[in-house]
Amino acid sequence: MTDYLEVVNVxxxxxxxxxxxxxxxxxxxxxxxxxxxxxxxxxxxxxELVPEQIIxxxxxxxxxxxxxxxxxxxxxxxxxxxxxxxxxxxxxxxYLPNPSNQHVWTVVxxxxxxxxxxxxxWKVSRMKFNFKYQDGNLELPKLATExxx
Numbered sequence: 001m002t003d004y005l006e007v008v009n010v011x012x013x014x015x016x017x018x019x020x021x022x023x024x025x026x027x028x029x030x031x032x033x034x035x036x037x038x039x040x041x042x043x044x045x046x047x048e049l050v051p052e053q054i055i056x057x058x059x060x061x062x063x064x065x066x067x068x069x070x071x072x073x074x075x076x077x078x079x080x081x082x083x084x085x086x087x088x089x090x091x092x093x094x095y096l097p098n099p100s101n102q103h104v105w106t107v108v109x110x111x112x113x114x115x116x117x118x119x120x121x122w123k124v125s126r127m128k129f130n131f132k133y134q135d136g137n138l139e140l141p142k143l144a145t146e147x148x149x
Contacts, residue, residue, distance in 0.1 A: 003122075004077055007084045010122045011113050015070035015090075018058055026058070027051045031116055031123035040109070041131035064144025067095045072111075082117040090129070096144055102137035109133075 010029045017025030030051035037046035062068055069092070076087040087110065094105045114126035 003079050003084070003117075007077055007079060007086060007115055007122050008075055010115060010124060011075075011086050011088065011111075012072060014124065014127075015072060018062055019068050019070055021063060023055050023059065026055055029124055030054065031118075031125040034124060035114075035126040035128075037126070037128040038131075041107070041129060041134075046128070060148055061141060061145055064147035065094045065096045065140070069093045069095075084113075084115040084117070084122065086113040086115065087111070088113075094140055094144070096140050096147075098137070098140070098143055100137060100139070103140075105134065105136040105138060105140035107131070107134045 013025050014029045017023065017029070033048050033050060034054060035046055035048050036054060039046060071091045071093075072088045074087075074089045078085045090109055090111050092107045094107075095103055096105075097103050109132045110130045112126075112128045112130065113124050115122045116125045117123075
């Protein structure tokens with residue numbers, strides 16, 4: 001049970017860290033290289049990145065919102081020796097007051113994570129988002145990015 005809790009905690013820390021803008025917490029959750037796949041939402045191809053590249057991209061967007069809230073649930077976790085796979089639901093709510101009076105943008109989907117255990121620590125080596133839908137003000141990401149600049 002200890003490995004299960006550690007694995008789920010590592011995944012949760014990515015989103016808690018992002019919401020709290022605690023980039024060290026986010027960084028500590030990632031392996032030295034991460035295969036990041038948001039293609040179901042953004043198109044393109046999965047990309048292998050170092051944690052700093054992921055965090056820099058998030059820093060260019062998330063701080064532009066007054067608040068973000070990532071909610072995870074329905075975890076299914078399989079652990080085999082030094083590898084783990086985690087599936088979970090994910091809902092991300094982004095709040096940014098603006099003249100349109102539509103202050104919220106919500107993204108809903110599922111995640112599939114792969115983790116590796118090295119030196120007795122679990123780290124995310126693959127993060128795949130499976131987009132279901134989005135709702136609210138779809139212009140908020142652009143407004144948040146402009147606010148960060």
